[in-house]
Amino acid sequence: xxxxxxxxxxxxxxxxxxxxxxxxxxxxxxxxxxxxxxxxxxxxxxxxxxxxxxxxxxxxxxxxxxxxxxxxxxxxxxxxxxxxxxxxxxxxxxxxxxxxxxxxxxxxxxxxxxxxxxxxxxxxxxxxxxxxxxxxxxxxxxxxxxxxxxxxxxxxxxxxxxxxxxxxxxxxxxxxxxxxxxxxxxxxxxxxxxxxxxxxxxxxxxxxxxx
Amino acid sequence: xxxxxxxxxxxxxxxxxxxxxxxxxxxxxxxxxxxxxxxxxxxxxxxxxxxxxxxxxxxxxxxxxxxxxxxxxxxxxxxxxxxxxxxxxxxxxxxxxxxxxxxxxxxxxxxxxxxxxxxxxxxxxxxxxxxxxxxxxxxxxxxxxxxxxxxxxxxxxxxxxxxxxxxxxxxxxxxxxxxxxxxxxxxxxxxxxxxxxxxxxxxxxxxxxxx
DNA sequence: CGAGTTATTAACTGACCGGTCCACCATATG
DNA sequence: CATATGGTGGACCGGTCAGTTAATAACTCG
Numbered sequence: 001x002x003x004x005x006x007x008x009x010x011x012x013x014x015x016x017x018x019x020x021x022x023x024x025x026x027x028x029x030x031x032x033x034x035x036x037x038x039x040x041x042x043x044x045x046x047x048x049x050x051x052x053x054x055x056x057x058x059x060x061x062x063x064x065x066x067x068x069x070x071x072x073x074x075x076x077x078x079x080x081x082x083x084x085x086x087x088x089x090x091x092x093x094x095x096x097x098x099x100x101x102x103x104x105x106x107x108x109x110x111x112x113x114x115x116x117x118x119x120x121x122x123x124x125x126x127x128x129x130x131x132x133x134x135x136x137x138x139x140x141x142x143x144x145x146x147x148x149x150x151x152x153x154x155x156x157x158x159x160x161x162x163x164x165x166x167x168x169x170x171x172x173x174x175x176x177x178x179x180x181x182x183x184x185x186x187x188x189x190x191x192x193x194x195x196x197x198x199x200x201x202x203x204x205x206x207x208x209x210x211x
Numbered sequence: 212x213x214x215x216x217x218x219x220x221x222x223x224x225x226x227x228x229x230x231x232x233x234x235x236x237x238x239x240x241x242x243x244x245x246x247x248x249x250x251x252x253x254x255x256x257x258x259x260x261x262x263x264x265x266x267x268x269x270x271x272x273x274x275x276x277x278x279x280x281x282x283x284x285x286x287x288x289x290x291x292x293x294x295x296x297x298x299x300x301x302x303x304x305x306x307x308x309x310x311x312x313x314x315x316x317x318x319x320x321x322x323x324x325x326x327x328x329x330x331x332x333x334x335x336x337x338x339x340x341x342x343x344x345x346x347x348x349x350x351x352x353x354x355x356x357x358x359x360x361x362x363x364x365x366x367x368x369x370x371x372x373x374x375x376x377x378x379x380x381x382x383x384x385x386x387x388x389x390x391x392x393x394x395x396x397x398x399x400x401x402x403x404x405x406x407x408x409x410x411x412x413x414x415x416x417x418x419x420x421x422x
Numbered sequence: 423c424g425a426g427t428t429a430t431t432a433a434c435t436g437a438c439c440g441g442t443c444c445a446c447c448a449t450a451t452g
Numbered sequence: 453c454a455t456a457t458g459g460t461g462g463a464c465c466g467g468t469c470a471g472t473t474a475a476t477a478a479c480t481c482g
Binding site for chain 1: 248249250252253327328329333334336337338340341342347350351354382383385386388389390391392393394395396397399400401402406409410413414417418
């Protein structure tokens with residue numbers, strides 16, 4: 001359970017009396033999973049100590065307070081997500097397939113566990129965006145980035161002759177993102193994953209060309 | 212601020228020593244707005260006392276604990292919402308227009324205030340559905356009801372010759388609901404209401420026939 | 423009018439939370 | 453090996469929370 005690491009990851013120059021005994025990224029991952037499953041408010045510092053294996057002092061020393069720790073985990077999550085997206089978009093031979101995969105991503109997990117868990121950024125938006133301006137900013141930033149990435153893909157699909165030229169890439173990207181987030185949401189309502197998968201196919205057929 | 216009412220709304224038969232000094236439905240509305248704006252966890256009993264004008268004792272005497280009060284407010288909200296929906300569906304001359312209005316409902320508010328506020332059921336699903344089984348049940352029930360209502364509409368639109376006969380009404384309804392909830396979500400991210408309105412139009416054009 | 427019943431109010435309780443602080447300790451350096 | 457540095461863990465604190473209780477007020481009905 002405990003996340004220990006002898007490797008020296010400190011960034012200070014000066015004198016280094018004692019290196020961190022934990023790996024910051026491992027801690028961020030553990031903390032992110034906790035926030036992901038339970039939400040921000042429902043996660044206590046005790047929970048964070050348990051999943052990270054660290055004491056309060058270490059947590060506060062390394063990350064500041066609970067909110068800052070959460071924001072770091074959230075940003076890390078978003079960077080990872082956007083990274084995955086970019087990789088998928090750039091590695092899929094036919095970019096239209098990547099767009100299909102993007103739309104259907106919320107139902108890509110066979111058992112539906114991922115669908116029930118939802119998306120940390122979406123969960124956080126619903127819980128905190130109205131009260132915490134930093135979360136709102138992060139949400140806007142992330143979804144604008146995502147829209148941009150998808151729009152690039154749409155433009156490439158147009159170049160490849162797989163999508164009609166008359167559609168605005170940005171606008172198409174927004175429609176796809178909206179549909180995707182709708183799927184994410186319905187997954188959270190506990191809607192049967194098979195039914196949701198069918199709906200994802202229906203939406204794919206209507207929003208993206210080809211069979 | 213105080214919600215007083217001399218009308219006797221108690222349901223007991225037996226001896227009625229002292230009637231409620233407040234109207235239960237008015238209190239439920241006030242409480243619902245509070246939960247709607249701040250969420251469940253972020254709403255304290257003090258908040259509930261403030262917006263209802265009642266003391267703790269009265270609140271607990273009439274509704275039980277915070278969670279029960281929340282569930283009552285949520286159910287009342289859902290009944291009202293479904294009522295509005297049914298009324299719109301039955302009063303719109305051409306049922307296809309009702310479907311368009313349903314899909315675009317999240318952006319129907321000019322200023323975008325409603326979009327930013329979101330939907331109480333959606334907010335609650337994100338905050339509580341994973342931890343509170345009653346909320347999850349309520350979510351499933353509500354969205355199944357909604358799907359059913361929309362599906363009826365789709366079938367009627369088919370009868371009126373406004374939609375192709377080959378589509379499954381239930382499946383079409385799910386796709387529309389998913390798209391609508393996607394719009395609700397993007398509204399919560401603070402996406403500009405004008406952009407969101409355009410996207411709503413884009414989705415309408417792709418998911419519903421006709422101009 | 424008064425006895426009985428219920429609504430109302432505010433003081434109170436115990437638990438828990440986020441955050442601070444400090445004594446202790448592991449390590450790098452000379 | 454001695455010392456300085458800063459990581460570590462847990463005791464501790466003030467505040468807030470949901471929920472309880474008991475005294476009081478308001479009302480019905482005989």
